Amino acid sequence: MEGAQDHSIRCIVKLGGAAITRKHELECVDEEKLSITCRQLRQSMSLNCSLPVSMDWSRDIEAPNPPEPLDLQGKNVDTERFIIVHGAGSFGHFQASRSNVHKGGLETALGKAGFVATRISVTRLNHIIVRALASEGIPAVGVSPFCAGWSTRSRALEQHNVSMVKEILDSKLIPVLHGDAVFDSTQGCTILSGDVVLRKLAQDLKPLHAVFLTDVPGVYDRPPSDKDAVLLEEIEVHRDGSWIITRPGSLSLKTGVETEAAAHDTTGGMATKISEAAIIAMSGVDVFIVEAGTPHALEAFRSSSRYELSNAWIGTIVRAVS
Ligand SMILES: Nc1ncnc2c1ncn2[C@@H]1O[C@H](COP(=O)(O)OP(=O)(O)OP(=O)(O)O)[C@@H](O)[C@H]1O
Ligand SMILES: C=C(C)CCOP(=O)(O)O
Numbered sequence: 280m281e282g283a284q285d286h287s288i289r290c291i292v293k294l295g296g297a298a299i300t301r302k303h304e305l306e307c308v309d310e311e312k313l314s315i316t317c318r319q320l321r322q323s324m325s326l327n328c329s330l331p332v333s334m335d336w337s338r339d340i341e342a343p344n345p346p347e348p349l350d351l352q353g354k355n356v357d358t359e360r361f362i363i364v365h366g367a368g369s370f371g372h373f374q375a376s377r378s379n380v381h382k383g384g385l386e387t388a389l390g391k392a393g394f395v396a397t398r399i400s401v402t403r404l405n406h407i408i409v410r411a412l413a414s415e416g417i418p419a420v421g422v423s424p425f426c427a428g429w430s431t432r433s434r435a436l437e438q439h440n441v442s443m444v445k446e447i448l449d450s451k452l453i454p455v456l457h458g459d460a461v462f463d464s465t466q467g468c469t470i471l472s473g474d475v476v477l478r479k480l481a482q483d484l485k486p487l488h489a490v491f492l493t494d495v496p497g498v499y500d501r502p503p504s505d506k507d508a509v510l511l512e513e514i515e516v517h518r519d520g521s522w523i524i525t526r527p528g529s530l531s532l533k534t535g536v537e538t539e540a541a542a543h544d545t546t547g548g549m550a551t552k553i554s555e556a557a558i559i560a561m562s563g564v565d566v567f568i569v570e571a572g573t574p575h576a577l578e579a580f581r582s583s584s585r586y587e588l589s590n591a592w593i594g595t596i597v598r599a600v601s
Pocket of ligand 2: 296365366367368370371372375397401457458459460470471472473474545546
């Protein structure tokens with residue numbers, strides 16, 4: 280039943296496009312960040328301590344002979360229930376912004392081509408991420424929101440398919456969704472951010488916590504390129520959706536932050552992340568925004584509530600008023 284309290288889901292993680300790709304270089308994966316992140320996810324969700332069993336039996340350009348399926352007798356490949364969502368980074372945003380897919384235009388040749396090119400690019404990244412997770416022994420399966428029937432109305436989420444994600448989890452597999460180009464009932468098409476997909480899943484499935492991985496240590500009071508930017512340690516969200524900074528004390532009670540996004544970012548960058556994180560927190564789920572590939576990311580995966588984080592943890596906590 281959708282909307283039910285289901286604490287058997289440990290965590291929903293967003294692999295930010297800025298974290299796992301080089302966002303300013305067309306279709307370029309940050310291999311090192313992706314590999315560390317997949318290893319940290321395996322360490323956090325694995326229910327057994329033995330070495331990982333690769334589930335990627337595909338042929339590779341570097342290793343042309345596909346690996347032999349291993350003898351899996353007696354091996355445990357079960358994991359805790361995690362959901363993974365990823366952003367597009369340098370896969371998808373370039374194509375979408377060149378043709379304004381986020382603003383519609385599916386009836387024009389450029390709009391149609393942009394929609395197709397965006398989906399080719401972002402589903403390519405999904406394939407790369409699913410393979411990287413599978414080679415760590417995580418039973419990952421790709422789920423494209425467009426194909427699963429997710430759509431918007433005036434760019435706000437209208438249709439979703441949370442039940443399909445539940446079914447995948449019930450089969451002890453790990454769903455890997457992503458931001459996508461989708462149909463929009465008023466403007467034809469748009470870009471649905473992975474941040475919004477994560478928010479909807481968190482609202483309906485109520486994981487113990489949610490983690491946004493990105494390429495900076497957390498949310499700052501202004502773009503981190505400004506040398507005076509201060510990292511926000513904790514944001515408190517009120518019942519009406521308004522929020523205030525509670526830590527550090529020097530910024531306490533301040534209610535806004537300055538953000539900026541790359542010119543080709545079609546989904547609003549850090550500003551979207553903060554507002555979606557606030558909605559998740561309002562539904563009672565703690566949100567941690569943290570830098571990918573760091574020990575703080577691993578700690579965030581493993582800590583089901585903010586009380587489990589150590590004093591040395593670096594990142595931003597977004598939580599409901601207590
Ligand atoms: N106030 C701010 N605090 C933190 N980061 C900020 C702020 N303003 C701008 N940024 C920028 O936001 C970027 C991260 O947001 P972005 O939406 O690109 O992340 P992502 O979710 O990892 O990527 P994607 O949307 O492709 O999935 C950082 O690179 C940072 O420079
Ligand atoms: C550009 C596309 C296809 C998806 C954007 O998702 P996001 O990077 O999570 O905002």
